[in-house]
Amino acid sequence: DAKTTQPPSMDCAEGRAANLPCNHSTISGNEYVYWYRQIHSQGPQYIIHGLKNNETNEMASLIITEDRKSSTLILPHATLRDTAVYYCIVRVGGLLRGGSNYKLTFGKGTLLTVNP
Amino acid sequence: SAVISQKPSRDICQRGTSLTIQCQVDSQVTMMFWYRQQPGQSLTLIATANQGSEATYESGFVIDKFPISRPNLTFSTLTVSNMSPEDSSIYLCSGLDGTDTKLFFGSGTQLSVL
Numbered sequence: 001d002a003k004t005t006q007p008p009s010m011d012c013a014e015g016r017a018a019n020l021p022c023n024h025s026t027i028s029g030n031e032y033v034y035w036y037r038q039i040h041s042q043g044p045q046y047i048i049h050g051l052k053n054n055e056t057n058e059m060a061s062l063i064i065t066e067d068r069k070s071s072t073l074i075l076p077h078a079t080l081r082d083t084a085v086y087y088c089i090v091r092v093g094g095l096l097r098g099g100s101n102y103k104l105t106f107g108k109g110t111l112l113t114v115n116p
Numbered sequence: 117s118a119v120i121s122q123k124p125s126r127d128i129c130q131r132g133t134s135l136t137i138q139c140q141v142d143s144q145v146t147m148m149f150w151y152r153q154q155p156g157q158s159l160t161l162i163a164t165a166n167q168g169s170e171a172t173y174e175s176g177f178v179i180d181k182f183p184i185s186r187p188n189l190t191f192s193t194l195t196v197s198n199m200s201p202e203d204s205s206i207y208l209c210s211g212l213d214g215t216d217t218k219l220f221f222g223s224g225t226q227l228s229v230l
Contacts, residue, residue, distance in 0.1 A: 034218075036219075041223075041224075041226075042221075042223050042224070043120075043122075043208050043210070043220075043221025043222050043223050043224050044159065044208075044210075044219075044221050045220075045221070046213075046218040046219065046220065049217065049218070087158070103161060104161075104219060105161075106158040106159040106160075107158055108158050109158065
């Protein structure tokens with residue numbers, strides 16, 4: 001799976017949009033971009049994933065550049081409860097079942113701190 | 117989405133003893149996994165818990181140290197055997213959701229070995 005690069009930490013003011021970048025310059029055509037987050041003392045939580053189109057759900061938006069070499073996770077109105085480590089993961093295939101496709105490799109992520 | 121209950125949530129154990137962590141899902145899931153998160157580190161996959169058969173271990177993890185059971189589609193256990201202080205970590209159970217596109221996790225077991 002392609003390697004990802006994320007800033008180790010970011011700050012955001014409460015109520016403002018949080019934009020978390022992720023570089024994945026070696027991504028291949030069949031690799032998806034996944035985002036998870038881990039709030040302190042909890043297990044990771046799925047946020048969103050996509051292949052090449054921008055995606056939006058109730059938690060966040062995922063913007064993938066046209067060349068797919070980078071992406072941005074957007075939390076439109078950050079709250080204090082969004083303070084967490086955010087993981088950007090790139091892996092082959094959208095379905096996690098079958099062969100070794102179930103594996104998700106977590107990097108170090110970005111610690112997002114939302115300040116009042 | 118499905119909910120995973122994991123227990124104990126934390127424990128303090130003596131060197132040389134074993135601890136069994138239980139993971140209960142509120143619905144049937146096709147695949148379950150066990151991860152370890154050492155202090156200040158990211159998650160590392162220990163093994164895939166296979167229903168009715170031996171678990172599939174990742175490189176660096178062995179069955180004698182981390183025996184895993186999965187008797188049905190909603191329950192799994194991980195045992196940390198013959199513990200040493202280096203086993204102090206958070207252990208997390210996870211499952212694959214019904215769409216086969218995302219993992220969901222338990223809240224973890226914080227293990228401290230003295």
